[in-house]
Amino acid sequence: MRQPAIRHPRAVALALLLSGLTCAHAEQVQVAVAANFTAPMQKIAAAFEADTGHKAVLSFGATGKFYAQITNGAPFQVFLSADDATPARLDREGRTVAGSRFTYAIGQLVLWSPNAHYVDAQGAVLKTGDFKHLSLANPKLAPYGAAAMQVLDKQGLTAQLQPRIVTGENIAQAYQFVASGNAQLGFVALSQVMEEGKITKGSAWDVPSDLHAPILQDAVLLASGKDNPAATALMQYLRSDKARAVIKAYGYRF
Structure with missing residues (x-):
């Protein structure tokens, strides 16, 4: 009968240490998401957490309402808008990380x-x-x-x-x-x-x-998310092939 493999105590300790470090570096990001993007973003968020360990906490609603909430101090760190004008306005007002805005989908x-x-x-x-x-x-x-x-x-x-x-x-x-x-x-x-x-x-x-005018939907990293690794990671993840495949499956263009 084959005897079960015995792991060296140091190897076990190292594995536990690495596991702890991974958990320690996992962060949460608060995300304001335009309501039209609810279904795809739920799938993307689940894949994002599985792939990175970071958790995206999602809030869904109207773009105009989110703008009002953000300007009044709501603790969002990433904003996925239903247009390009609102993130651009937040850019001009200095409420975003400069250069972070991009079009994640065309509705x-x-x-x-x-x-x-x-x-x-x-x-x-x-x-x-x-x-x-x-x-x-x-x-x-x-x-x-x-x-x-x-x-x-x-x-x-x-x-x-x-x-x-x-x-x-x-x-x-x-x-x-x-x-x-x-x-x-x-x-x-x-x-x-x-x-x-x-x-x-x-x-x-x-x-x-x-x-109608093109529905260019822009994502932007808000100033409050500048130092949050999960926020930066999510912005990168939205550009990944895996995320884009989900977005395309729901009828969006790029």
Whole structure:
């Protein structure tokens, strides 16, 4: 019978010491994440912790609301915005680490309904559909909501559809209005209805990019995260092939 291997006491002690050092260097980073990026960021955060030992503590919400919280001293260290303008503004105000900002994803707006046959491939339902409510995110707080209003403006439908519009504080709430049936259709992020390159349910119109300004989503290292190894590591991890594969699977471009 084979005898179990006996490890030298010094080897065991060294292994325990190295394990302790790894745990000692593991840090937490507080991350403000635009609501449209909820699903992919949850997967990325799990992989980040498995690969680095660092833990990303995630908060999801509207970009405009996060800006207000950050300027009022909220303890976020990394900000993943739904636009590029808000991180740029924080840059100008000296609230970030200079040179850290980059575009981590380009968002895709879709008109979506949980009904598999309701939204047509050209979005004509906006003109012909007999719906009571059209959901979108608050255009004053959420870039996807602003993009949705640009689409309606370009199609000359704003005045006609204004009485039917219901707004969520962020894109997650706008999605919930439609998913719950309180609105028959709505403008949401493709990432909310897609996984592994496919629409998971319902019907959708991929809104042409020339109908609204590009949804460039920037990440930035906030000044409060300058000396946090986990914050720096997360910014690097977002550029990794593993993270980019997750981002692409949810319908974002680069």
